[in-house]
Amino acid sequence: MTDYPPRERAAYPLFHRLATRWRDDDVYGHMNNVVYYEYFDTAVNRWLVQSGALEVPHGPVVGLVAETGCKYIASVGFPDELEVGLSTLRVGGSSVIYGLGLFRAGEEEASALCRFVHVYVDTATRKPVPLPDSFRLALRELAQRG
Numbered sequence: 001m002t003d004y005p006p007r008e009r010a011a012y013p014l015f016h017r018l019a020t021r022w023r024d025d026d027v028y029g030h031m032n033n034v035v036y037y038e039y040f041d042t043a044v045n046r047w048l049v050q051s052g053a054l055e056v057p058h059g060p061v062v063g064l065v066a067e068t069g070c071k072y073i074a075s076v077g078f079p080d081e082l083e084v085g086l087s088t089l090r091v092g093g094s095s096v097i098y099g100l101g102l103f104r105a106g107e108e109e110a111s112a113l114c115r116f117v118h119v120y121v122d123t124a125t126r127k128p129v130p131l132p133d134s135f136r137l138a139l140r141e142l143a144q145r146g
Helices: 033-051 133-144
Strands: 016-018 061-070 079-093 093-102 112-120
Touching: 016 033, 016 133, 033 061, 033 079, 033 133, 061 079, 061 133
Parallel strands: none
Antiparallel strands: 016 079, 061 112, 079 093, 093 112
């Protein structure tokens, strides 16, 4: 069974605000499932860039998505203001499992939960490499925020 992060806002040390867009909704009147993944991917990669721990996108190490999973709890859609909570569920030798929660702005329980697995590889060879020390430090700082 796949583990997901908790629903509670307090479980996430960092948040990114995102506004839904008119085009995010599908014919059923709620945000399409593929858009959730765009928002989760944006939150992880925004943190990677802002933390400065990796040289995104042209450094010697890059993260490739190896697995994703999403548990949809409540519908969201345009014109909702959203907050994506970011945490780590597991830090391995060459991989990180991020835990994410998608919240309507100010709500205490997530509308969707995501696990997002990145495997970090050598840019040239695409072979897994150990997480750089600077990246491990940034991951520790992420875990201590909040």
